[in-house]
Amino acid sequence: MTETLLAFQNVSWQHEQRIIVRDIDFTVQRGEIVTLIGPNGSGKSSLVKMAVGLLTPTAGVRQLANKVRIGYMPQALRLDRSLPLTVRHFLELASPKPAPIQLLIALNEVGAEHLLNNSVHTLSGGEWQRILLARALLRQPDLLVLDEPMQGVDLTGQEELYQLIAQLPTQHRCGVLMVSHDLHLVMAATDKVICLNGHICCQGHPESVSNHPEYLRLFGLQGSQGLAVYSHHHDHQHDAHGCVTPHLAPRLDLRRQTLS
């Protein structure tokens, strides 16, 4: 039985005169991984911030199921370097304060228990991402929201981290909403892909999307080659406000079309 944790209905977010994202419709169910892809500035982080409640939609409705706990891994978290802070102390800042055994379990799950007493300021990019994931898991979330979890992680580490993320819905009985640019890895570890460019260009299961003739037209040759490289071909243009304007030779309009 499906359980909807998060639903966006016709959601838009406008900043001053500029519409950043518009007419967004999608859901995240318990047990599934939904991944947002799209070019820089396409509104992925804005949408994620609305998902976790840091931004309020200027139109439409964002609904959370009753008593849903959210674990959030932001795209960037800057810490004052003058503050001495170990991983243990950083994780203990979580609310409610976790018990020592919970810290160890979370760190063990992300393969970072050896970092417990290290300074957060000396961690590598990949290590820091794991600590942020552990911090999100400590909330025992129903919905885990990960904004570019692979930042600063090397290729081997990315595969490991994706394998880990792929197991989370089963192990934690949660839903995952994730932003990623790593299309080839995304496709291996995702139940649903949402392609965003100020609006939803297309969405669906990776297999059906990658075999869908309209997807192939959207992504061109790369789409037929197992999505090894990501590039965003667009069937229309955007004006300075992010609004869609007709392309001179429109190929296809996939706005808000579900491909699965």
Ligand SMILES: Nc1ncnc2c1ncn2[C@@H]1O[C@H](COP(=O)(O)OP(=O)(O)OP(=O)(O)O)[C@@H](O)[C@H]1O
């Ligand atoms: N608080 C804000 N005020 C003004 N403009 C904003 C704000 N937040 C985001 N924007 C603008 O909205 C657009 C979308 O930003 P957003 O960070 O959501 O994109 P993104 O798809 O996550 O990009 P990236 O892949 O580079 O992280 C950008 O042009 C950005 O400058």
